[in-house]
Amino acid sequence: MKPSIYEFDEDSNTELVLDTCPPHSFCWKNETLLDGKEKCKKKNNDQRRKTKAGGPVEEVAAEEPAARDTPFNESPAMLSARSGSEHDEGFNHDQARPPMFSPVKDQKVDDDPTCRITEKPLGECPGIVPGRVRLRTLISRQHLKLASPVFRKMFAGPYVEGVTNDRGLRRVSATDWDPEAFVIVLDIIHGHHRSVPKSLSLEMLAKVAVIVDYYGCHEIIDVFVDIWLKEMEKCPPTIYGKDSVLWLLVSWVFSRADTFQSSAGLALKHSERLIMVENLPIPAIILDRIDDERQDALSQVFSAVYGLLDSLCDQSHCSYECSSILLGSLTKELGKRGILNPRITWPFAGYSIATVRSMIHSFRSPRWCSSASSVSYYGCSQHHCNLIEKLAPTLEEIEKMLPVLKLKDFQV
Template sequence: MRTISYEIDPGGDLELVLKEPNTLDVIPVVLPLDDDDATSSDIIFDNSSLSGRYSIFDKFDSQRDTEDPKRFVDGCPDEVRIKVSSRHLILASPVFRKMLEGPWSENASSSPPSEARQIFTTGWDAKALAIVLDVIHSRCQEVPKEINVPLLTRIATIVDYYQCHESLQFVSDVWLNLPDSVVRDPEPNWVDDLMILYSGWVFCHEGISSNKMKVVLRHSPGRSQFDLKDLPLAGLLGRLNNPRQEFVGRVLEGLHVLRKTLFVENGCPEKRLAACSSLTLGVLMRALHQMKRLDPPVTAPFDKYSVTAIFKLIDRFPKHKPSNYRKNYGVCSCDVYKRMQPVIYGIEDEIDNFKATNIQGWGEAQRSI
């Protein structure tokens, strides 16, 4: 068995043994909306390459099997043994406290008094785990001030699992000082966006979390587009899916309200043209019929339809003009999209003002410490 030894506390009374390192896959896969073209990304999202004491873990990033990126080539370590202080872990993490002080001393081996006690864990990214444990032990001199999004996400999964948010809060504020171009980009870059959203949620960074939630609310067509792998984000995406469904449903309801209005109004609001109302009604009736025949149909729970996609669909409804409108009435710009603008702008305004604190569970992990 190939082993790496990493010493955090030379006088530590505990050895944390990481089995099967780097086997958890927290990089989500974005599935095309057309199932026939669904593919998995083979891009490898390596961690930041770090110098000093962390360079020993770079081999996990560099020695992947080129034919199967999830597997490591021969010679890569099978386990990592980390010398730590049980007292530091107990103070930092209720999960470690339960393992080390609970009635059954969960997952801990009974070692001879002359040897350090052992506890075991599995699958974590070795570099991320070493950084987390260094911070818990206040060995921060070589902790990097800048890390890439994949490493940040792998650290966040460990912090989330062991509930050691408080110990990592100060350094996470530094890591999450991301460029505005990354935080505020309104267009989806889904793999990075989902990882940043998760990290912002774990570390309770309201600005980053709110911005990425807005991207999800506008552009996500539902949870079926994402294969999250081992990234524990399903619960949060489920909570964001509820307002997405509500927004799309509100648009559909607005179309039906408009249909009823067009049936009874004497003319369009702009020029009072009866012909304009009749033409708009015809376009809308045909469009509503076609929307039911789309694959999938635009019906609740509106899977595969984002809020932005619904807005664009309405904007593509045919534009109409009464044949004699210029001669008798001047320009009239009425169409379905314009008549729906109060509903559309209302939804856009709600998304613009959406905050992470609106979501149930915000900050619960931090408050439970």
């Protein structure tokens, strides 16, 4: 039985302190998925500037912990701790970097103020830095060692986290995790399954996925992932945007093949540039592949468009009149979109496969009757040539050739 909300084991032997921003949402802007902490960091920086302006700089600097962008700071010796959770060689360590643990040497834990175990109450409290919060919990390191190779390495190595103080407690610090998601993961690791919610929002599931990927505790979370995704997978995102990219993140971390395929396909057809993520575990190789395929498809489409423009200028198709009319129409359509001169080239920023398809189907062609058309009492017959008719077959063929991006293609 769980002793309290923030005490996860009756025989807790480790204090875990999370220093983070208040709960925040993911942000989606200009094809970039942000973890939402930038606003918090900006606010903190503003607070620091105001504090420094109103008082001695030395006092502020003495209170502030070193700025950290990741949950831990990492040393090269610790990179192997998370190798199992990095799915492929293309994993971007700038997006989700693993932790660093500080060597202890001859220092006693109680002599280090950052590692001193205090009798502060468990739970949330204001952080040292304005605008941040601290979550103090008591945990069982045995449970964490069994569930996570990162914690196992942490407690075994010559690091501060591996040393016990005179109270028999060790101290572990984490940074920037969502507090609610972090508690959910700790509840599952400690076996408090009644405390785990039976359903999660997509945003909360993505926050859990980020933590799970970081600590490499996929196996112990799997049963709950099946429960959470059972209903969510019935109505996946169908519009490209923040939710669909979060869906891609979740499907990658938890190895959901069908969900990954649909999310990657949505991004391939509707993204307008390389998708960027900030400190989130979507490997760069996946995002690069999506954008490479987008650019390849658009290169073929625009080659067909400009090829038609050149052929209308140099050759007569069904007639001189027809070529001249279609040439003028295509010139106007490309000109009003700003892609006539200069012609658009790689990387086709601002254009998706879907928007270019819509653009081509919106091309107008003049309605006219040629002298060769049949004439009746009711007038002449309309000439059948138009721009869409000449470009649609090529466009359809290119869309048919778009690859299906599968999860197994990116897993080692």
